Amino acid sequence: MNSSVPPHSDLPRFPESLWRSTTDLPTFDKLRETIYTDVAVIGAGISGITTAYLLAKEGVRVTLVEMNRVLEGTTGYTTAKITTQHGLIYDKLLHHFGEEQARLYHDANHEAMEFIWRTVGEHGIDCDLEKQDAYLYADSDESLKQLQKEWSAYEKLGLPGEWTESIPIPLVVQGAIKMPDQAQFHPLHYLRTMLDYILNHGGTIYEQTTLSGELEQKEDGVLHLKTSDGYTLKCNQVVAATHFPFYDGGGLFFSRLHAERSYVVAIEPETSYAGGMYINAGSPSRSLRSAKLDGRDVILVGGENHKTGQGLCTIKYYENLELFGGELLGAKRIPYRWSAQDLITLDEVPYIGRLNDKHPNIYVATGFGKWGMTNGTLSALLIRDLILNRDNRYAELFSPSRFKADPSIKNFVVQNANVAKELIAGKVDIIHRKADDLQPDEGSLVQHLGKKAAAYKDKDGKLFIVDATCTHMGCEVNWNEGERTWDCPCHGSRYDHKGKVIEGPATEPLKPYDSQQH
Numbered sequence: 184m185n186s187s188v189p190p191h192s193d194l195p196r197f198p199e200s201l202w203r204s205t206t207d208l209p210t211f212d213k214l215r216e217t218i219y220t221d222v223a224v225i226g227a228g229i230s231g232i233t234t235a236y237l238l239a240k241e242g243v244r245v246t247l248v249e250m251n252r253v254l255e256g257t258t259g260y261t262t263a264k265i266t267t268q269h270g271l272i273y274d275k276l277l278h279h280f281g282e283e284q285a286r287l288y289h290d291a292n293h294e295a296m297e298f299i300w301r302t303v304g305e306h307g308i309d310c311d312l313e314k315q316d317a318y319l320y321a322d323s324d325e326s327l328k329q330l331q332k333e334w335s336a337y338e339k340l341g342l343p344g345e346w347t348e349s350i351p352i353p354l355v356v357q358g359a360i361k362m363p364d365q366a367q368f369h370p371l372h373y374l375r376t377m378l379d380y381i382l383n384h385g386g387t388i389y390e391q392t393t394l395s396g397e398l399e400q401k402e403d404g405v406l407h408l409k410t411s412d413g414y415t416l417k418c419n420q421v422v423a424a425t426h427f428p429f430y431d432g433g434g435l436f437f438s439r440l441h442a443e444r445s446y447v448v449a450i451e452p453e454t455s456y457a458g459g460m461y462i463n464a465g466s467p468s469r470s471l472r473s474a475k476l477d478g479r480d481v482i483l484v485g486g487e488n489h490k491t492g493q494g495l496c497t498i499k500y501y502e503n504l505e506l507f508g509g510e511l512l513g514a515k516r517i518p519y520r521w522s523a524q525d526l527i528t529l530d531e532v533p534y535i536g537r538l539n540d541k542h543p544n545i546y547v548a549t550g551f552g553k554w555g556m557t558n559g560t561l562s563a564l565l566i567r568d569l570i571l572n573r574d575n576r577y578a579e580l581f582s583p584s585r586f587k588a589d590p591s592i593k594n595f596v597v598q599n600a601n602v603a604k605e606l607i608a609g610k611v612d613i614i615h616r617k618a619d620d621l622q623p624d625e626g627s628l629v630q631h632l633g634k635k636a637a638a639y640k641d642k643d644g645k646l647f648i649v650d651a652t653c654t655h656m657g658c659e660v661n662w663n664e665g666e667r668t669w670d671c672p673c674h675g676s677r678y679d680h681k682g683k684v685i686e687g688p689a690t691e692p693l694k695p696y697d698s699q700q701h
């Protein structure tokens with residue numbers, strides 16, 4: 184896991200998403216005083232921004248707070264498919280939740296899709312929103328069996344779709360489920376309009392403001408949230424739209440969520456693309472959709488997911504997608520590559536709603552899997568209703584306090600055994616490399632001052648050495664050479680090469696050593 188992008192590859196040297204590089208995003212100040220607001224929304228991705236937008240629309244005084252920059256998390260790196268076809272989900276839901284709840288899952292996501300269409304119409308947002316058919320296809324005998332079960336669930340639930348033996352693009356498949364009239368868009372152009380709306384309707388937005396996790400409810404019911412700079416954000420209600428909630432509050436989210444990374448390459452194809460959004464039912468995962476770049480079609484080829492911090496050489500994943508897309512459509516050039524992190528719950532249904540009975544004015548929205556566009560949007564609609572004391576028929580299904588013995592117990596055991604394994608493996612691994620051995624633009628675990636350390640040498644030869652111990656619960660981080668980050672294999676915290684947190688649950692940076700001390 185020590186090389187950077189190899190010279191023979193057509194991949195861009197650094198990751199950047201098409202969405203972020205084609206959107207002029209505003210910047211906001213850091214919170215530098217103690218303030219009071221009705222509702223604090225923490226996390227400025229699709230879930231947090233849509234929640235703040237909906238509350239501002241209702242006349243609620245809302246403050247949106249982001250640890251890094253707005254839309255710099257998973258929403259900035261999505262494939263932005265808007266669909267209720269969430270891979271192989273409905274057969275599982277049918278077995279674990281029953282027919283009524285499985286149908287509700289579909290309906291909630293469908294309503295989210297309709298909300299996006301309405302919002303784009305209402306504000307006249309220019310975000311390339313367009314209808315596309317979605318296809319879930321089988322590319323092996325094993326995945327065909329799973330797809331047939333999924334199709335039975337579609338039929339039982341009466342979901343819109345049809346079984347087909349072929350798909351419009353030149354891929355040989357053993358069968359596919361077509362779900363018509365789904366959609367795709369440019370997510371940041373869409374959400375940029377919501378940011379403006381929030382600001383124009385009394386809302387405030389702060390960036391680069393990290394909450395310490397310290398939270399107190401005073402006798403008057405007001406919540407006091409401490410920032411890591413020592414300021415207090417006072418509010419009546421708070422929404423944690425931060426992937427791992429910034430405040431656990433007995434929810435034990437680190438034991439009920441696991442983090443996965445997946446990859447995207449944007450290919451300018453040599454052949455024409457017949458339209459449609461595609462995902463396979465097997466492994467390794469493959470996903471396709473088109474997008475516009477300077478008026479031309481580019482195809483977003485995605486997939487290759489793995490647990491955060493537990494992958495192989497991360498550049499390999501990009502190369503595999505480059506190869507797949509190139510063989511399928513030809514690749515004139517690859518203008519972008521990027522990756523994203525998703526959180527997955529024990530039963531694959533997001534946790535959305537009140538944290539628990541002890542904390543009725545703290546709300547969480549997390550665990551959207553790979554389907555953040557609709558799940559993130561529906562989380563905002565649901566939390567808006569809970570805050571405004573309106574009935575919402577989806578509240579029970581998504582409740583963070585729900586417990587489904589099957590499959591949650593089995594998955595709980597598997598996930599937490601995996602965390603224990605990684606924790607132990609990180610402690611017993613013996614490292615012989617020294618920071619001096621690193622090549623320019625290379626990162627690795629090294630021996631430093633008699634201890635294991637995380638070292639990166641930039642392309643000018645400057646060394647950055649930090650403690651390799653994750654500040655969340657003490658696992659050892661691994662180098663991700665595709666993104667030049669330190670990733671924790673236990674719960675998915677990520678740090679930049681200087682040790683700054685870019686993804687929680689960790690809130691504290693990796694402890695730095697003197698960068699030139701080696």
Ligand code: FES
Pocket residue numbers: 437653654655656657658671672673674675676687688689
């Ligand atoms: Fe939990 Fe690193 S993210 S120990």
